[in-house]
Amino acid sequence: MSTTTEYTPKTSTGRIANFVDSRVGGSAMVKEFGRKIFPDHWSFMFGEVALYTFVLLLISGTFLTFFFDPSMTHVIYDGSYNPLKGIGMSAAMSSTMDISFDVRGGLFMRQVHHWSALLFVASVSVHMLRVFFTGAFRKPRELNWVVGGLLLIMAMAAGFTGYSLPDDLLSGNGLRIIDGVIKSIPLVGTYISLFLFGGEFPGTVVIARLYSLHIMIVPAIILLLVAVHLFMVVVHKHTQYPGPGRTNDNVVGFPVGPVYAAKAGGFFFIVFGIVALISGLFTINPIWNYGPYDPSPVSAGTQPDWYIGFVDGALRLMPGTLGNFSLDWNIPLPWGDNSLVLNVLLPALVPAGIMFTIMFTWPWIERWVTKDEREHHLLDRPRNAPFRTGMGVAGVVSYCVMWAAASSDLIATHFHVSLNDVTYWLRALFFIGPIVGFIVARRIALSLQRKDREIVLHGRETGVIQMSPEGTFTERHEPLDPYKLHQLVNYEDRQYIPAQPDAAGHISADEKRRGALSRFFFEDRVAPVTPSELAAQHAAHGHGPAEIEDSSTESIEK
Amino acid sequence: MGDHSHGSPDDSGTVAKAGAGDLDKFQDPGLPPHRKRLADTDPHAEKRAERQVALLFIISIIGTLSFFIAYFVLGRPEDISEIRLQNAMLGLGTTFAMLGIGIGIVHWAKTLMPDHEISELRHEIRPEADRQDAEQIINQVVEEMGIARRPLIRNTLIGAIALAPIPAIFMFRDLDRSGKNAGAMVEQLRHTMWDTNVRLTRDPSGTPIKAADVQLGSVFHVIPEGLNDLEDPLNEKAKAVVLLMRLDPALMHVSEERKDWHHDGIVAYSKICTHVGCPVALYEQQTHHLLCPCHQSTFDLTQECKVIFGPAGRPLPQLPITVDSDGFLVAQSDFHEPVGPSYWERGSN
Numbered sequence: 001m002s003t004t005t006e007y008t009p010k011t012s013t014g015r016i017a018n019f020v021d022s023r024v025g026g027s028a029m030v031k032e033f034g035r036k037i038f039p040d041h042w043s044f045m046f047g048e049v050a051l052y053t054f055v056l057l058l059i060s061g062t063f064l065t066f067f068f069d070p071s072m073t074h075v076i077y078d079g080s081y082n083p084l085k086g087i088g089m090s091a092a093m094s095s096t097m098d099i100s101f102d103v104r105g106g107l108f109m110r111q112v113h114h115w116s117a118l119l120f121v122a123s124v125s126v127h128m129l130r131v132f133f134t135g136a137f138r139k140p141r142e143l144n145w146v147v148g149g150l151l152l153i154m155a156m157a158a159g160f161t162g163y164s165l166p167d168d169l170l171s172g173n174g175l176r177i178i179d180g181v182i183k184s185i186p187l188v189g190t191y192i193s194l195f196l197f198g199g200e201f202p203g204t205v206v207i208a209r210l211y212s213l214h215i216m217i218v219p220a221i222i223l224l225l226v227a228v229h230l231f232m233v234v235v236h237k238h239t240q241y242p243g244p245g246r247t248n249d250n251v252v253g254f255p256v257g258p259v260y261a262a263k264a265g266g267f268f269f270i271v272f273g274i275v276a277l278i279s280g281l282f283t284i285n286p287i288w289n290y291g292p293y294d295p296s297p298v299s300a301g302t303q304p305d306w307y308i309g310f311v312d313g314a315l316r317l318m319p320g321t322l323g324n325f326s327l328d329w330n331i332p333l334p335w336g337d338n339s340l341v342l343n344v345l346l347p348a349l350v351p352a353g354i355m356f357t358i359m360f361t362w363p364w365i366e367r368w369v370t371k372d373e374r375e376h377h378l379l380d381r382p383r384n385a386p387f388r389t390g391m392g393v394a395g396v397v398s399y400c401v402m403w404a405a406a407s408s409d410l411i412a413t414h415f416h417v418s419l420n421d422v423t424y425w426l427r428a429l430f431f432i433g434p435i436v437g438f439i440v441a442r443r444i445a446l447s448l449q450r451k452d453r454e455i456v457l458h459g460r461e462t463g464v465i466q467m468s469p470e471g472t473f474t475e476r477h478e479p480l481d482p483y484k485l486h487q488l489v490n491y492e493d494r495q496y497i498p499a500q501p502d503a504a505g506h507i508s509a510d511e512k513r514r515g516a517l518s519r520f521f522f523e524d525r526v527a528p529v530t531p532s533e534l535a536a537q538h539a540a541h542g543h544g545p546a547e548i549e550d551s552s553t554e555s556i557e558k
Numbered sequence: 559m560g561d562h563s564h565g566s567p568d569d570s571g572t573v574a575k576a577g578a579g580d581l582d583k584f585q586d587p588g589l590p591p592h593r594k595r596l597a598d599t600d601p602h603a604e605k606r607a608e609r610q611v612a613l614l615f616i617i618s619i620i621g622t623l624s625f626f627i628a629y630f631v632l633g634r635p636e637d638i639s640e641i642r643l644q645n646a647m648l649g650l651g652t653t654f655a656m657l658g659i660g661i662g663i664v665h666w667a668k669t670l671m672p673d674h675e676i677s678e679l680r681h682e683i684r685p686e687a688d689r690q691d692a693e694q695i696i697n698q699v700v701e702e703m704g705i706a707r708r709p710l711i712r713n714t715l716i717g718a719i720a721l722a723p724i725p726a727i728f729m730f731r732d733l734d735r736s737g738k739n740a741g742a743m744v745e746q747l748r749h750t751m752w753d754t755n756v757r758l759t760r761d762p763s764g765t766p767i768k769a770a771d772v773q774l775g776s777v778f779h780v781i782p783e784g785l786n787d788l789e790d791p792l793n794e795k796a797k798a799v800v801l802l803m804r805l806d807p808a809l810m811h812v813s814e815e816r817k818d819w820h821h822d823g824i825v826a827y828s829k830i831c832t833h834v835g836c837p838v839a840l841y842e843q844q845t846h847h848l849l850c851p852c853h854q855s856t857f858d859l860t861q862e863c864k865v866i867f868g869p870a871g872r873p874l875p876q877l878p879i880t881v882d883s884d885g886f887l888v889a890q891s892d893f894h895e896p897v898g899p900s901y902w903e904r905g906s907n
């Protein structure tokens with residue numbers, strides 16, 4: 001077997017590489033990734049922020065585990081913070097106090113952990129919005145969209161379980177609300193609550209149980225999902241925005257080594273630096289002001305972490321009674337009464353349920369309506385998919401209404417209006433807002449598309465006013481360079497596809513529904529300018545001034 | 559214009575891709591010409607960029623050093639303002655340490671590393687030949703297993719696999735450590751510490767309350783006597799806390815069966831919101847409303863705490879009270895209905 005000549009490396013890099021390669025075979029990986037091309041755009045950054053804040057959570061969280069005691073044993077606080085000295089609290093709260101006041105840098109780590117958590121959920125959310133509005137979820141990336149959705153849910157779960165750990169007044173109140181929501185689940189809710197708390201609320205075990213979820217199960221699931229997510233990104237390669245030279249068959253960007261790796265790696269430190277700055281200067285969750293959990297004291301004006309706000313807001317918007325009918329409803333059944341707690345069950349489950357269902361199934365809904373089975377690696381500018389932009393804005397509006405409702409008391413005191421009126425307005429907005437949001441956003445997208453058409457057909461406005469020999473004043477327009485022009489005309493022209501008969505010549509009800517939806521989405525559309533259209537335009541007007549309003553080029557098909 | 563949206567992904571063995579096949583379309587002009595940066599052409603600019611990057615790294619080193627100054631020189635702070643200061647300085651040290659490295663590297667990449675955009679072809683995610691091979695292999699595996707030909711094996715296996723996880727679910731039964739059976743577990747939600755002749759005492763001190771102490775318009779936060787002596791008071795407290803107020807009896811609408819539940823206009827109601835369980839503790843004296851701070855359920859004290867606004871669906875339960883021979887307020891009995899959030903087994907009473 002010694003017929004092949006052994007490769008002898010010359011440089012020290014070569015020697016190290018050879019050592020590693022001949023044992024674990026890394027050269028294939030370097031070949032695959034070393035110069036892999038990644039497109040660059042500022043909006044691709046949010047996913048990175050999510051990843052980096054997660055890394056910060058792992059680092060700071062691990063530090064916290066060395067000092068945190070997840071026990072509800074009753075202890076008397078005896079740390080450095082005088083106002084609470086001698087007060088009874090759980091060991092969890094007391095150890096969190098110690099992290100804050102008696103471990104040097106402990107407060108900093110707690111604040112890094114909490115700010116990173118807020119930023120983590122925020123960046124995951126914004127990242128998802130970017131993916132949605134640019135159509136990056138389309139084939140072949142549907143499954144990665146689902147993985148992203150699961151990551152969002154797990155991020156909220158991680159945040160909630162963590163928020164409950166310090167066992168202060170606020171987190172205890174949060175848990176109590178969760179307990180109330182769980183109890184509203186028909187048939188099994190009471191048992192789930194009793195099992196979770198190991199008996200009645202608050203019991204003595206729930207912190208320890210949340211702790212194993214928070215530091216082990218949930219981060220492990222997130223880590224796994226992140227791995228799957230990134231693996232799929234590599235398999236699919238990144239999408240790119242349309243532009244000259246960027247097609248559905250290529251990727252244009254920077255190679256991983258060195259430019260992309262340097263930028264992405266450097267960006268981790270920038271994210272860390274920004275989180276450190278916020279954590280150094282802005283207090284978050286000052287549990288020493290709240291005190292230990294006690295079921296009796298009030299905490300007015302306090303808010304949950306932002307990502308839980310929409311559920312809390314939905315709970316607030318729901319009326320408990322309709323006239324004389326209580327939505328906390330006793331159903332007479334053969335064996336006696338049971339309570340169906342609709343006033344809690346509906347707002348806790350239905351809005352979030354609808355939102356996540358539409359979110360998860362959207363790639364398939366869109367594929368079904370558009371009958372588009374092709375692969376897409378070029379993104380849409382949001383204006384070039386007015387129906388999708390409208391739907392996305394509708395979703396964002398309904399989320400924001402619920403979110404605002406979580407601060408209805410603050411809105412009322414801040415603007416000196418009655419709390420009840422704020423609630424009535426928000427209830428109305430909850431139903432009307434998304435519809436208005438859809439219509440307005442779609443209209444704006446369509447008019448931006450129309451503006452693009454104008455620019456292509458009439459050229460760029462130069463700001464130079466000319467007087468013609470006949471004495472009329474016009475602004476001079478300059479033709480676009482081919483790169484800019486390509487940017488404005490190269491987009492997917494989705495059209496209304498009426499319901500189609502199947503092989504037997506029959507139009508199924510499902511197909512009719514699809515046709516109706518397709519009509520609703522694509523009846524109004526702005527087609528991209530074609531070369532022949534532009535040529536006709538030039539022939540009619542020459543290259544000189546053209547009137548701004550030219551109804552003959554209107555291509556909205558009604 | 560050809561309708562290109564009907565391409566079936568399966569017919570030709572290749573995957574349909576977007577953006578192909580239109581005739582009346584503008585030609586792609588290709589990537590715009592590359593523009594050189596200053597540092598690519600001017601050696602001075604290059605040197606300057608190099609110095610800037612190095613300076614940023616030095617700022618990072620200074621940041622790390624100042625972290626240590628904050629850690630050791632400020633030592634172990636004693637009061638909250640010193641802790642705030644130390645926290646801010648640790649934070650700023652870390653900020654400079656990290657931003658120095660981060661901005662330095664990004665600046666380096668932007669000014670000095672090659673900025674030619676490169677175009678690479680996408681490869682097919684699923685070459686057709688591979689897919690056919692895979693299909694064949696799977697068919698062969700299934701065939702050799704013979705599972706389709708042996709329904710007895712298949713069905714018993716499905717049965718066994720369906721049953722096997724059920725013990726894992728049952729093992730969670732002992733998450734409830736009380737040892738009570740299911741009925742007793744749920745039953746405990748109906749009862750609180752209140753009982754005949756249990757005194758109403760102040761929260762948190764536990765001192766009893768004389769009827770004469772309760773003035774018109776005042777409000778007391780109340781716990782049952784003996785609560786503080788319990789080994790684990792929070793569980794009982796989470797159900798038993800009560801609000802005590804005195805109203806002008808002329809304002810009160812009292813139903814027939816509750817007419818002796820109050821003492822001279824002194825009424826006691828559960829403080830646990832019937833919505834999802836927050837403490838209801840804002841009392842608006844002028845309107846006689848109780849307001850829950852969590853989701854703003856509003857209860858009208860003059861109408862036996864009926865819900866007049868917000869998401870709660872039931873009135874706050876009333877605790878029947880009276881005075882004992884020493885003039886202290888006591889409970890006549892436990893609440894007549896479960897307190898706090900509703901649950902499936904609650905029913906009308």
Ligand code: HEM
Nearest residue numbers: 058061062064065068114117158159162163165215219285
């Ligand atoms: C995966 C995303 C994570 C999120 C969103 C998250 C969120 C949170 C939040 C909001 C808190 C409350 C902090 C406070 O006191 O103000 C917390 C506490 C805590 N977290 Fe996390 N965390 C995550 C991951 C981790 C990991 C991976 C660990 C450990 C390896 C960890 C360990 C802890 C510990 C020990 C506490 C309690 C100490 C304290 O409250 O100060 N966390 N977490």
Ligand code: FES
Nearest residue numbers: 831833834850853
């Ligand atoms: S808990 Fe009182 S209103 Fe929700």
